[in-house]
Amino acid sequence: MDTQLTALMINCTLKPSPADSSSDVLGGQILASLAAHGVSPASIRAVDHLILPGVQTDMGERDQWPSLREQILRADILVFVTPTWLGQHSSVAQRVLERLDAELSETDEEGRPTMFNKVAIAGIVGNEDGAHHIAAVLFQALNDVGFTVAAQGSVYWNGEAMQAVDYKDLDEVPEKVAQTTATATANAVHIAELLRERSYSAA
Numbered sequence: 001m002d003t004q005l006t007a008l009m010i011n012c013t014l015k016p017s018p019a020d021s022s023s024d025v026l027g028g029q030i031l032a033s034l035a036a037h038g039v040s041p042a043s044i045r046a047v048d049h050l051i052l053p054g055v056q057t058d059m060g061e062r063d064q065w066p067s068l069r070e071q072i073l074r075a076d077i078l079v080f081v082t083p084t085w086l087g088q089h090s091s092v093a094q095r096v097l098e099r100l101d102a103e104l105s106e107t108d109e110e111g112r113p114t115m116f117n118k119v120a121i122a123g124i125v126g127n128e129d130g131a132h133h134i135a136a137v138l139f140q141a142l143n144d145v146g147f148t149v150a151a152q153g154s155v156y157w158n159g160e161a162m163q164a165v166d167y168k169d170l171d172e173v174p175e176k177v178a179q180t181t182a183t184a185t186a187n188a189v190h191i192a193e194l195l196r197e198r199s200y201s202a203a
Contacts, residue, residue, distance in 0.1 A: 005192050007034045008075035009043040009123075010068075012082040012093035016047050022125045022167035027081035029173060030123055030155055033185040034077065039192075042075070044068060046092050055101045065099050072100075076192045077119045078147060080138055084126025084158075089134045097138075103145040111202035115146030117195045119188045124156040125167045131156035148195065150187035155180045 009031050013023040024045070031041035049068060052059040058066045072078060082093040106114045120142040124131040135154040143149055157167050157177050173181075 003196075005037075005039045005076045005189065005196070006074065007031060007039045007041050007077040007079055008071055009041065009079035009081060010072075010096060011043060011045045012047075012080070012090045012096060013045065014047060014083065014085075014090055014092060017045050020168050021045070021083075023081045023083050023123070025168045026123045026125045026155065026157065026177075027079055029177075030079050030081070030121060030181055030185060033181050034079075034189065037185060037189040039077065039189060042071065044071065046096055051095050051099060053095065053098070055098055057099075057102045057106060069099070072118075073114060075118065076196070077121065077188050078142070079121045079123060080142065081123035081125070082134060082138070084124060084128055084130045084134060087128060087130035087133065089124075089137060093138070097141045100141070100145050107202075112200060113146040115142075116200045118147050119192045119195070120147035120149055120153065121184050121188050122154040122156075124154065126157075127159040127163060127166065128161045129158060131158055148191055150184070150191045152180065152183050153188060155184050 009027040011023050011027050013021040015021050035041050049064040051065045052063040082089040103114050108114055122135045122138045124134045139149050159165055
């Protein structure tokens, strides 16, 4: 087995590629911090793929979720990033969570839920309040399907409400964002390494 930890960022922006995305900027910074710990990074912009509605691992013809799911299954750390709209996570983020619901009935070769032994980091960005609420929703859902949440595992930025400056427009990373990114990624790697050495057992 490859000993290098891997991380997958799912960017749940509403903007298809190649549009600039504040979520992509924040998620990229989280991946870069993980890479500094020796983690191999990869990313997906979910809106670029046809993710059909449903709560099964495969919703049939045209559904592109199965290939995205395979990438999640191969990753040790999931970086789940969403913008804030009306104080809530994006509709794209909700679609991804709904598809992950299928993992409640899926197990690995040892009988454990498929998302056991994986760590989740949340990234939230927006020009309005809602980050703590969104982190709570994401972590509850991701933990329900089996992800482990490390201490202080969310990174967020709230810009001034109803203003034109987005996170992607900033000239430098705010000090507090840099600090929380460093903490979240270091703790996620710590837990992921421990789970590599001693994984959860089947119930």
